[in-house]
Amino acid sequence: MIDRTIIEAANAAAEPGLRAEYDALGEQLDRRGLAIDSLKARVAAYGIAIPSWGVGTGGTRFARFPGAGEPAGIFDKLDDCGVIHRLTAATPRVSLHVPWDLAPAADLRAKAEEVGLGFDAMNSNTFQDQPGQASSYKFGSLSHVDGGTRAQAVEHNLACIEIGREIGSKALTVWVGDGSNFPGQSHFTRQFDRYLDSARQIYAALPEDWRLFTEHKMFEPAFYATVVQDWGTNYLIATELGPQAQCLVDLGHHAPNVNIEMIVARLIRFGKLGGFHFNDSKYGDDDLDTGSIDPYRLFLVFNELVDAEGQPGFDPAHMLDQSHNVTDPIESLMSSAMEVQRAYAQALLVDRAALSGYQEENDALMASETLKRAFRTDVGPILAMARLEAGAAIDPVATFRRSGYRAEVAARRPQSGGRGGGIV
Numbered sequence: 550m551i552d553r554t555i556i557e558a559a560n561a562a563a564e565p566g567l568r569a570e571y572d573a574l575g576e577q578l579d580r581r582g583l584a585i586d587s588l589k590a591r592v593a594a595y596g597i598a599i600p601s602w603g604v605g606t607g608g609t610r611f612a613r614f615p616g617a618g619e620p621a622g623i624f625d626k627l628d629d630c631g632v633i634h635r636l637t638a639a640t641p642r643v644s645l646h647v648p649w650d651l652a653p654a655a656d657l658r659a660k661a662e663e664v665g666l667g668f669d670a671m672n673s674n675t676f677q678d679q680p681g682q683a684s685s686y687k688f689g690s691l692s693h694v695d696g697g698t699r700a701q702a703v704e705h706n707l708a709c710i711e712i713g714r715e716i717g718s719k720a721l722t723v724w725v726g727d728g729s730n731f732p733g734q735s736h737f738t739r740q741f742d743r744y745l746d747s748a749r750q751i752y753a754a755l756p757e758d759w760r761l762f763t764e765h766k767m768f769e770p771a772f773y774a775t776v777v778q779d780w781g782t783n784y785l786i787a788t789e790l791g792p793q794a795q796c797l798v799d800l801g802h803h804a805p806n807v808n809i810e811m812i813v814a815r816l817i818r819f820g821k822l823g824g825f826h827f828n829d830s831k832y833g834d835d836d837l838d839t840g841s842i843d844p845y846r847l848f849l850v851f852n853e854l855v856d857a858e859g860q861p862g863f864d865p866a867h868m869l870d871q872s873h874n875v876t877d878p879i880e881s882l883m884s885s886a887m888e889v890q891r892a893y894a895q896a897l898l899v900d901r902a903a904l905s906g907y908q909e910e911n912d913a914l915m916a917s918e919t920l921k922r923a924f925r926t927d928v929g930p931i932l933a934m935a936r937l938e939a940g941a942a943i944d945p946v947a948t949f950r951r952s953g954y955r956a957e958v959a960a961r962r963p964q965s966g967g968r969g970g971g972i973v
C-alpha cells in the first residue's frame with residue numbers, strides 16, 4: 550500500500566496551483582450558471598469498477614511482454630486495485646473473474662476490506678478450457694451442440710453466482726466466445742436457441758436482487774459469426790430472459806464507426822442498458838486505454854447517461870475492461886478511471902435546456918456547439934479537487950511513480966514469464 554505521507558507530501562506541493570485553477574474555473578462556470586462545488590460533489594460520488602485481470606500486463610495473440618512485479622494471484626491483484634483507489638478515489642470496487650480469481654470467500658472479503666474495496670459484477674469464463682474439465686469449449690459453451698457441454702457451462706455460471714453471493718456481488722456478466730469460423734459450420738437459429746435455453750437456466754438461478762448482464766462482441770475468437778454479435782441480438786436475449794437481464798456494452802465490441810452513443814440511448818429507452826466495459830479502440834476490439842483514441846465519443850456516451858439520470862430503474866454498472874500491453878497497468882487504470890470521470894464531468898456541463906431548444910428549432914449548428922462547449926471545458930481541476938478532498942492524489946501517476954510501489958512489489962513478486970497471449 551502507498552503510505553498516506555507520500556500522498557500528502559506530493560499534494561502539498563501541488564495544492565496552491567490547484568486551488569488557483571479551481572477558483573478560476575469556478576468563476577468561469579459561475580458565469581454559465583453552474584456551481585462548481587456541486588459538480589465536484591457529483592464527480593466525487595462517481596465510481597468505476599476495476600477488472601481484476603486489468604492489473605496484469607496484457608498481450609496480443611502474438612506475444613505478451615510481462616512487466617516487473619506483476620500480481621501473482623488474486624490477493625496481489627487486490628493490493629494493486631487498492632493502490633489505484635487510494636490514489637484516485639475513483640475505483641471503489643473490483644470485478645472478479647472465475648476461475649482466475651478463485652479463493653475462499655472469507656479471505657476475499659477480508660482482503661477487500663483491508664484495502665478498502667468492494668466487489669462488483671462476477672465474470673464467468675466458458676471461453677477457455679480449465680485443467681480437469683470434462684468437456685471442451687473448443688466448439689462453444691452455452692450454445693454447444695452437445696448437451697453435456699452446455700450443462701457444464703451452465704453449472705459454471707451457477708457456481709459464479711454462488712461465489713458472488715458470498716462476497717456481496719449483485720450481478721453476473723456473461724460473455725461467451727461461441728460462434729463459427731466457416732460459413733455453414735453452425736446453424737444460426739438452432740445455435741441461438743441452444744444459447745437461449747442455457748441462458749434461461751442461468752437466469753432462473755439469479756437471486757432476486759441480482760442482474761444478469763450479457764455482453765455482445767462482433768467477432769473474435771469466432772471469425773465468421775459470433776452467437777451474441779451485436780446489440781440487436783443482445784437486446785433479444787435480455788428481452789427473452791426477463792426483467793433482471795440487461796445488455797452490457799463494451800465500447801470495443803462494435804464495428805468501426807458504429808454510433809455507440811445511439812445504441813446506448815436505445816437501450817436506455819427500453820430499460821435494457823445494464824452497464825459498460827470502458828476502453829478505446831482504433832480498429833477493432835483493441836482494448837486500448839479509455840479516452841486514448843476518441844475522447845469525444847466517450848463524452849457523447851456520457852451525454853446520454855447524464856440525460857437519462859433519474860429515470861426509474863436507471864442504474865448502469867460502470868467498469869473498465871482493457872488490456873495494457875506497453876504501459877504499467879496501474880498507471881493505465883488510474884488514467885482511464887480519470888478519463889471516465891472527466892467525460893462524466895463534461896457531460897454534467899451540457900446546457901440541456903439550451904440543447905433541447907436548439908433541437909426543437911432544428912438549429913443543428915448551435916446544438917452541436919452546445920455539446921462542444923461542454924466537451925472543450927477543462928474539468929481537470931474539479932477532478933483533482935475531488936481527489937484532494939478524498940485524501941487521494943492530485944496527480945495520481947506522478948505520486949505513484951514517486952512512491953516506489955512498483956519496484957517494491959517487483960522485489961518480492963515472482964517474475965510471471967512471457968508465455969501465453971493476452972486477456973481479451
Ligand SMILES: [Mn+2]
Nearest residue numbers: 764799826870
Ligand atoms: Mn468486455
